[in-house]
Amino acid sequence: MGRRVLVTGVGTFWGGRVAQALERDPDVEMIVGLGVEEPKVALERTEYVRADQSYSILSRIARATQVDTVLHTFLVVDSTRISGRALHETNVIGTMNLLAAAGAPDSPVRTLVVKSSTLVYGSTYQDPAWWREDMARTKPPTSRVERSLLEVEGYLRDFAEDNPHVSVSLLRFANVLGTDIVTPLTKALQLPLVPSVAGFDPLVQFVHEDDVVRSILWVMRNSQPGVYNVAGDGKLPWSEVVAMCDKRTAPLPPVLTNWAMAPLAALNVVDLPPELLDFLRYGRGVDNHRLKETGFRYAYTSAGAVQGFAEAARLRRTVGDVRPRYRYERDVEAFFRHSPAVARDPNAQ
Amino acid sequence: MPLRRPGTVLWREDGATADTAADLRRSDVDEWGRSEAMRSLARAVFGPVYRNWFRAEWEGLEKIPLTGGALIIANHAGAIPSDAPVIMHGIEEELGRPVYGLADHLFRALPVVGTMWSRVGGVPADPENAYRLLREQQQLVLVFPEGAKGTGKTYRERYQLRRFGRGGFVEIAMKAGVPIVPIAVVGAEESMPIAFKVRSLSRALKLPYWPVTFNQLVFGPVVGSLLYFPAKFRLRVLDPVVLDVPPDQERYSKSRIMDEAESIRVALQEQLYDMLKNRHSVWFG
Numbered sequence: 001m002g003r004r005v006l007v008t009g010v011g012t013f014w015g016g017r018v019a020q021a022l023e024r025d026p027d028v029e030m031i032v033g034l035g036v037e038e039p040k041v042a043l044e045r046t047e048y049v050r051a052d053q054s055y056s057i058l059s060r061i062a063r064a065t066q067v068d069t070v071l072h073t074f075l076v077v078d079s080t081r082i083s084g085r086a087l088h089e090t091n092v093i094g095t096m097n098l099l100a101a102a103g104a105p106d107s108p109v110r111t112l113v114v115k116s117s118t119l120v121y122g123s124t125y126q127d128p129a130w131w132r133e134d135m136a137r138t139k140p141p142t143s144r145v146e147r148s149l150l151e152v153e154g155y156l157r158d159f160a161e162d163n164p165h166v167s168v169s170l171l172r173f174a175n176v177l178g179t180d181i182v183t184p185l186t187k188a189l190q191l192p193l194v195p196s197v198a199g200f201d202p203l204v205q206f207v208h209e210d211d212v213v214r215s216i217l218w219v220m221r222n223s224q225p226g227v228y229n230v231a232g233d234g235k236l237p238w239s240e241v242v243a244m245c246d247k248r249t250a251p252l253p254p255v256l257t258n259w260a261m262a263p264l265a266a267l268n269v270v271d272l273p274p275e276l277l278d279f280l281r282y283g284r285g286v287d288n289h290r291l292k293e294t295g296f297r298y299a300y301t302s303a304g305a306v307q308g309f310a311e312a313a314r315l316r317r318t319v320g321d322v323r324p325r326y327r328y329e330r331d332v333e334a335f336f337r338h339s340p341a342v343a344r345d346p347n348a349q
Numbered sequence: 350m351p352l353r354r355p356g357t358v359l360w361r362e363d364g365a366t367a368d369t370a371a372d373l374r375r376s377d378v379d380e381w382g383r384s385e386a387m388r389s390l391a392r393a394v395f396g397p398v399y400r401n402w403f404r405a406e407w408e409g410l411e412k413i414p415l416t417g418g419a420l421i422i423a424n425h426a427g428a429i430p431s432d433a434p435v436i437m438h439g440i441e442e443e444l445g446r447p448v449y450g451l452a453d454h455l456f457r458a459l460p461v462v463g464t465m466w467s468r469v470g471g472v473p474a475d476p477e478n479a480y481r482l483l484r485e486q487q488q489l490v491l492v493f494p495e496g497a498k499g500t501g502k503t504y505r506e507r508y509q510l511r512r513f514g515r516g517g518f519v520e521i522a523m524k525a526g527v528p529i530v531p532i533a534v535v536g537a538e539e540s541m542p543i544a545f546k547v548r549s550l551s552r553a554l555k556l557p558y559w560p561v562t563f564n565q566l567v568f569g570p571v572v573g574s575l576l577y578f579p580a581k582f583r584l585r586v587l588d589p590v591v592l593d594v595p596p597d598q599e600r601y602s603k604s605r606i607m608d609e610a611e612s613i614r615v616a617l618q619e620q621l622y623d624m625l626k627n628r629h630s631v632w633f634g
Contacts, residue, residue, distance in 0.1 A: 240376045
């Protein structure tokens with residue numbers, strides 16, 4: 001019998017990507033996609049369930065579907081898209097409900113994978129060049145997204161301690177680049193002039209979007225409990241990243257940088273939240289050895305992720321967005337999945 | 350006696366990052382922020398100063414290992430210390446090996462200065478950084494155990510070694526399993542000596558000290574902040590100290606660490622006195 005997997009945030013980029021990858025895995029028997037929004041990518045056999053952002057119906061779903069694996073991809077790390085209250089609701093309350101459901105006495109869940117971010121390490125001038133998973137950040141968090149992720153990780157630690165029969169994996173992803181992902185940094189890198197902080201040229205590290213999905217499935221398949229940094233090998237200066245994207249930098253003032261950003265954000269030119277302005281000042285590097293020691297092989301280095309993004313951006317500049325548009329139609333999806341009229345391949349699943 | 354021709358490629362790609370990234374990279378900035386291109390430019394600019402202004406002379410340079418990691422330590426002096434660039438320049442030119450200089454995190458917070466410092470081989474003095482450089486990458490790392498207590502000395506206290514911190518440098522060398530190579534430096538003290546310090550300014554600006562140097566009194570506040578006196582530099586490399594402990598231990602005996610740090614400090618102090626005994630002139634050596 002294969003795995004029965006529940007994916008959170010199936011309407012988001014990561015939830016959709018992870019569900020697609022799960023569908024290709026013959027060992028996965030059933031996939032439930034939980035989401036506030038409808039899926040944005042075509043899914044063959046994932047069952048979509050709409051839920052409110054704090055997942056209050058989750059324990060019922062878990063009992064009814066007997067999922068043994070939960071992939072929690074729905075932690076918001078981009079604070080420009082969401083209000084502070086919604087961020088707290090999604091990250092902290094959502095995870096609390098998820099953990100409550102997964103830790104219920106009759107819960108069938110045995111594997112839990114959570115997608116966090118290297119934002120939890122922060123970015124200050126006192127930081128070491130490379131963070132290992134067991135190191136504590138040098139200064140308390142100031143941005144709300146960092147605070148919410150640290151709270152989530154705290155709850156997760158307690159959960160892992162209280163539920164030794166569940167394999168809990170926490171993945172901390174570096175800033176993601178790739179062909180499709182849209183983040184404040186990818187938006188910034190597609191401007192005619194790319195923001196930087198005057199006088200600073202930090203060393204930055206990236207992970208490719210394909211490696212993000214691959215690593216989530218890797219720890220799920222191998223039941224690798226623990227905390228893992230996920231980031232491409234090597235670091236490169238921000239100026240070099242910008243040069244690889246065929247752009248030039250436009251420096252922001254090194255003092256009162258947040259104030260200088262405010263009018264640009266208000267005019268919708270570029271919006272880099274405080275945690276990313278710190279990143280453009282001091283950079284960040286995380287040690288990726290622990291995940292490699294489990295046997296995981298990265299397909300891209302940091303420079304490779306930048307290259308992949310730059311190539312996709314060049315293509316888009318010339319021919320526009322060529323990806324097929326997909327719209328979720330509830331009746332159509334239900335028909336293909338459940339109607340007796342649809343001839344199903346008996347070998348599938 | 351140059352052991353290797355200068356100008357050859359110095360930096361070593363970290364094995365972990367060398368694979369596919371190498372041909373995509375457009376700069377030679379390594380994972381510490383050091384750029385060999387910037388470093389050789391800095392050497393080209395500093396070369397005349399090193400040769401003609403400070404007229405640096407080495408003794409026992411062959412004691413610095415040509416391969417493998419080593420923690421180089423030295424006495425620290427001068428309001429804006431001139432010993433760090435002289436040591437780094439000398440070793441890189443003569444041995445053809447890069448030297449990473451550890452210094453206060455504070456540098457990194459400064460715009461332009463912090464970036465330039467990092468490109469020419471400066472690394473924030475974090476035990477984790479030092480361990481990785483020494484143990485995993487087997488590099489030469491320079492550190493001044495006195496820290497700002499050494500450079501903040503006034504002229505009256507010259508060549509009197511300060512406390513060697515809490516012996517952190519010994520612990521790092523033990524953990525990394527590398528020898529400690531002490532260097533006694535004569536000349537840096539007189540290149541930019543401090544006449545007195547303004548406590549109220551340093552306290553207000555949260556800096557370790559605010560110096561008023563003799564250079565500023567002679568050349569004025571602007572030129573005097575940049576122009577060193579042409580003191581004659583003599584550098585003597587002491588015998589490497591090999592610490593007889595297994596590397597990678599969780600912790601080491603604190604008393605052993607303090608003893609080692611103190612004995613290195615005493616040895617360095619003795620060598621400094623010996624060099625000063627034989628020095629006839631501050632300017633001509």
